[in-house]
Amino acid sequence: MASTTASPPPAAGDHPRVLLRGFLSGETCKELEFVHRSCGAAGYRPSVVSTSLPHLAATGCGHLLLPFVPIRERLRDAVESFFDCLFDVFIEFTGLISWCKGASIGWHSDDNKPYLRQRAFTAVCYLNNHGEDYKGGILQFQDGDPSSIVPVAGDVVIYTADNRNVHCVTEVTEGERLTLTLWFTRxxxxxxxxxxxxxxxxxxLSCGPTEQKSYIPMPASDNMYWFSYDQSGFDIRYARVHVLGLSFHSSSGEYNTSVLPAEDDPIELLGKQLRLRRGDEVFEKIFSNSLHALQVVQFYYWKAPKLAARTEQSAIGSRTVRYPTIHHSRGTELPLPCNHTLAETIFGSFNASEFTFEWNDFALAVALWENYSEELKKQLLTSLPYWLSNGTIFVVEPSELQ
Known part of the structure; x- marks a missing residue:
């Protein structure tokens, strides 16, 4: 667990806020980044992508809530302690939010709408670094100290949601500013x-712990993944894969326009089986849908520095990984509408000189992703009965298990 240091608590009547350095570890930041980049949908504001906990549950990714649980508890403890309101705080919203090029918001408080009056406190956890991962996106307060926050991965700022902490976020001019944001209510x-x-x-609960592949994600409606920008746009799932140098490929040997479910809407193909392609090489494995493929791709890039598989077989626990055949093929990429230049402007572009892609390592990542997902699914199914009986989500200690 990362160490935490805090600014001195403000005096009563000031602008109550606190900056906690190193609240989240680097690996925790990377895991939440993986969740967001593999599950995020179009956000609540222009140029914003968001991943809420209900969205994860609704798309068959309820097991991905597990990494959030201890963080939510620690943040609630910090809020209750700092604002001296023990056992009087509930979490109103938990979500991963990325602000992309062009995103900004003017001066406001977080309870400034009639439907937001219930908000009492805000916690913003920074998951990547200003200056390295993006430019702009500085949090500024109208009054009090600290007057501005330069985001550093792992840091969290906590403040009251009322007009004692009127703030703004400057425009993101490059890259993707990623945060875990929570609002608390009394x-x-x-x-x-x-x-x-x-x-x-x-x-x-509709699927048992032994049900095969019960962790396979199920995409939400296609319009939730459409990123609009100046009368243009792209599908977020496709763009996330594209900027990493891959593309979606027909699951059949050759692309045939007759497989289109609707001639005017090829994006519907992203909800069907497909393969991944890189250059002229097509990975043999068939993925259930685009979200399934995207999760594996993002998992690979999360774990790539640690993947050392270079042989044709590697043991993972009790299972053996056999590397699939790579086909050389052309002309079978799915015909998806996408402003590629815009996608690269928003999400960045792949630099082959900085990273060596290996299909063998990718095949290992498929198995590791399945192990990771299976373990989280088991934890979810173990914890859920306790959560339901208590009406709240919390870390279930081994001593509590029967």
């Missing part, structure tokens, strides 16, 4: 957990 009617537990009980 009104239990706005507690996020009961609604989230209802989602999870409907989506996760």
């Amino acid at each position: 009104d239990q009617a706005f507690d996020e957990d009961p609604k989230l537990l209802s989602f999870l009980s409907q989506t996760s």
Whole structure:
């Protein structure tokens, strides 16, 4: 766990806020980045991509809530301690939010709308670094200290959501500014957990722990992944893969326009089986849908520095990884509408000189992703009955398990 240092608490009547350095470890930041880049949908503001916990549950990714659980508890403890309101705080919203090129927001407080009056406190955890991963996107406060926050991965700023902390975020001019943002309330009617537990009980309890591939993601409606920008745009799932040098490929040997479910809407193909392609090489494995393929791709890039598989077989626990055949093929890429220049402007572009892609390592990543997902699914199915009986989401200690 990362060490935490804090600024001195403000005096009563000031602008209550605190900056906690190193609240999250680097590996935790990377794991949350993986979740967001593989599950995020179009956000609530222009040039924003978001991943909320209900969205994860609704798309068959309820198990990906597990990394959030200890973080939410630690943040709530920090809020209760700093603002001296023990056992009086509920989490209203938890979400991963990335602000892309052009995103900004003017002076406001976080409770400035009638439907936001329940918000009492805000916590913003920075998951990547200003200056390295993006430019712009500085959090500025109208009054009080610290007057501005230059984001550093792992840091968190906590402040009241009322007009004592009016703030803005300057325009992001390059890259992608990624945060984990939580809003807290003192009104239990706005507690996020009961609604989230209802989602999870409907989506996760329907499949048993031994059901094969129960962790395969299920995309939301296609329009939720459409990123609009100046009368142009792209599908986020496709763009995330494209900027890493890959593309989606027909699951059949050759592309045939007759497989289109709707001639005017080829994006519907992203909900069907497909393969991954890099240059002229097509990976043999068939993925259930684009979100399935995207998760594996993002997992590979998360774990790539640690992947050392260079042989044709590697043991992972009790399973053996056999590397699939790579086909050389042309002309079978899915015909998806995408402004490629815009996608690279928003999400960056792949630099082959900085990273050596290896299909063998990618095949190993497929198996590691399945192990990772299976383990989280087991943890979810173990924890869920305890969450449901208590009406809240919390870290279930081994001593509590029967």
